[in-house]
Amino acid sequence: MLRIDDPTLTWPLLTLDEAALDHNIATVAGAFADAGVEHAPHVKTHMSREIWERQVAAGAWGATVATPAQLRTALGWGVPGAGRRAFLANELVDPRDIAWLRAVLSDGAGDRAADRTADEVWVYVDSARGVNLLAAGFAGAAPEVTARLGVLVELGVPGGRTGVRTVSDAVVLAVGVHDAGLRLVGVAGYEGPVAGGTSTEELDAVGRWCDDLRAVGAQIGGLVGGATVLSAGGSAFADVVTRHLTVPVQDAAGADVPTRVVLRSGAYVTHDHGHYLRADPWTRLGAEPLRPAITVWASVLSAPEPGLAICGMGRRDVSFDIDLPTPLVVRAADAAGRLGAPRELTGVRVTALNDQHAYLAIEPGDDGLLAPGDVVGFGISHPCTTLDKYRTGLMTRGDEVTEQIALDF
Structure with missing residues (x-):
């Protein structure tokens, strides 16, 4: 049995405690299942097929990635089931990447190998230009191909990263997605820029952002074929986003809007001895403490x-x-x-x-x-x-x- 001090190895050396990793995967999977939300773990944390297989076995919906290159890698792992679903939590604006994605989502595409398949891929948009690029790239595609592409309007934060800045702008953009013939599935964003800590005031600010996300969902439900996806990150604020996003959504007429909450927490899988140890939303959610791996x-x-x-x-x-x-x-x-x-x-x-x-x-x-x-x-x-x-x-x-x-x- 190989040991970390084996003569074939040298320092510095990265090790992952298997018991801690498995504990973290099972703990978060259970916490999200109890809360009634789905999980698309952000695999940019580890970019490891072996770890992703463990997350799939624990019930992950699909893999979240940050870049087109990561999307290619994650689909290339060829993990059955959830491994054929991916969520690019970013805008897809390069026509080359859009053409590649269309090929991957197309039945019988010439470059579609058995280990490069996708049942469904979701992407963000935060501008009319982004919508136009996607629409042009998928123009003339068969309905079964466009049905595999899900588009989410990204809601951002003033002064923050990507994403439209207001609820009204998000609704207008959602209408643009629908009118372009693309499949609108919901609204998403990343709550990290809202707060840098876990004071009461900061957690309340994250909650207000989540309420804005729900407000967008309430107004675009009629454009979505099925339940409207509400998606947030959740690594540092899983308790807040879970509590706020699972509140029932109603439209302006008071009718219920069916929703799906999909969180993208990724760093939980190994946890750490610093930032995520301090943030620790999991014990606030009632789960067992995670373990640094x-x-x-x-x-x-x-x-x-x-x-x-x-x-x-x-x-x-x-x-x-x-x-x-x-x-x-x-x-x-x-x-x-x-x-x-x-x-x-x-x-x-x-x-x-x-x-x-x-x-x-x-x-x-x-x-x-x-x-x-x-x-x-x-x-x-x-x-x-x-x-x-x-x-x-x-x-x-x-x-x-x-x-x-x-x-x-």
Whole structure:
């Protein structure tokens, strides 16, 4: 059995705790099922077929992706069932990508191989130009092809990222989608720009944005053939979006508008020791706490002066866009490189990263705590920008490697 300290491996090393990963997948799947919402996990977090298969087995509706390249990759995994459905949570504006998508959605297309099929793909629009590009790309397509393309109007935030800025603009654009002969399925957006924390005021602001999303759904229901999709992210605010978006929707005449709530939470799958640990919407939703699954292991290279140690891990190896890594444990290595028992690290923190060096500050009196050749296990903040630095990850139980997984970034 391969171990993380096997002679064929070297530091820095990315490991994923299998028990934590499976716990997180099952916990969120259960929480969403209990809340009556569907889940299209954002696979940009990991871009791993092996992890996606576990999410499909837990009941995912389909894979959410961020870019056309990720869409090609996720459909190329060829995972049966939900693996044939995808949600591009972005605008599709390149005519080449639109032509490719039409081919993938077309029966008998010349370049449609068995592992590049799609039963349904949803995309955003946030402008008349975007609608026109999609309509031109699918002009003359057979009804069974256009039926596989779902279009959602994106509602944004003033000063935020993409998406129309008002409810009225979203409704006007939805009418444009319908009039262009495209299949309108609902309204969507990302609540992240609304709030940076979880204070009462910030959570209330997210709730108001969700209410605007519902207001759009109430006005466009008559243009949607079937239940109107209301979709949000949910990684940091799953409790708020679930509570607000599952409130029944009625149109101006007081008639019920059938809805489907589809959340796209992705970072939950590995959780972390920083940003998502602080946000933690899952315990607010009544679920069990999620468990951080990622550890990045790195050698102590030097202890050049009191209060300082340098590890062989840097910006090319670990996320740093939200928080610096968290030193968790240290393990001494014997003459053959075999790791000893872990010792918890307290009073040690990362103060800076270079390309491939981490600066660790050690509290006075703890000099000698870290010595060259020791191996430190680090927790991370923001899994999306850690996993993309690797091409493979090691699934582990303790020190044993149970599976080597590909990370298709």
